[in-house]
Amino acid sequence: MTSKILLVTGDAAESLEVFYPYQRLREEGYQVDIAAPTKKRLQFVVHDFVEGFDTYTEKPGYTWPADVALADVDPADYVALVIPGGRAPEYLRNDPDVQRIAQHFFAEDKPVAQICHGPLITAAAGVLDGRRTSAYPALAPDVKAAGAEFVDGEAVVDGTVVSARAWPDHPAWLRAFVEVLRTKAPLS
Numbered sequence: 001m002t003s004k005i006l007l008v009t010g011d012a013a014e015s016l017e018v019f020y021p022y023q024r025l026r027e028e029g030y031q032v033d034i035a036a037p038t039k040k041r042l043q044f045v046v047h048d049f050v051e052g053f054d055t056y057t058e059k060p061g062y063t064w065p066a067d068v069a070l071a072d073v074d075p076a077d078y079v080a081l082v083i084p085g086g087r088a089p090e091y092l093r094n095d096p097d098v099q100r101i102a103q104h105f106f107a108e109d110k111p112v113a114q115i116c117h118g119p120l121i122t123a124a125a126g127v128l129d130g131r132r133t134s135a136y137p138a139l140a141p142d143v144k145a146a147g148a149e150f151v152d153g154e155a156v157v158d159g160t161v162v163s164a165r166a167w168p169d170h171p172a173w174l175r176a177f178v179e180v181l182r183t184k185a186p187l188s
Contacts (some may be wrong), residue, residue: 002031006078010036015044015061015085017165036066070097075104079185093124093127113177115164134163
């Protein structure tokens with residue numbers, strides 16, 4: 001049986017932050033299931049920086065089917081969790097199934113990779129208290145309000161949790177996460 005990793009996302013997730021870990025972890029040999037509010041074709045977005053703008057811009061990105069609805073996820077079936085950023089975490093954090101899923105991975109000390117706005121989900125799930133995490137820098141107040149220490153870094157490792165600021169951090173973020181996986185959730 002292949003070890004399975006759960007990637008929790010939805011519409012308006014950042015395309016690169018979904019596809020880079022999805023493809024990299026499949027390349028490593030894991031099965032990666034994408035969970036979303038419903039099993040449907042998701043619309044991702046592209047966040048980029050344009051000179052003269054005070055924040056990032058958003059353009060339509062790729063579409064991709066979700067494998068499973070969040071309500072149907074049994075987190076015990078998965079060895080690790082990936083939480084991409086984009087706008088999806090802003091609304092997903094309110095979903096009781098997302099909170100249930102995140103709480104399971106933290107309670108069981110399973111590997112979790114979160115990036116960009118992903119920590120909005122773990123903050124809402126109440127699992128960041130006492131931790132160190134990176135996130136998109138504008139989320140520093142949210143991370144602190146959740147009781148965590150914000151670290152402005154490309155690959156912050158806190159036990160089994162690996163976090164990063166945004167897609168430019170992908171190489172360091174996934175390299176660190178794969179190291180955690182090889183120790184805590186090796187392929188079976």
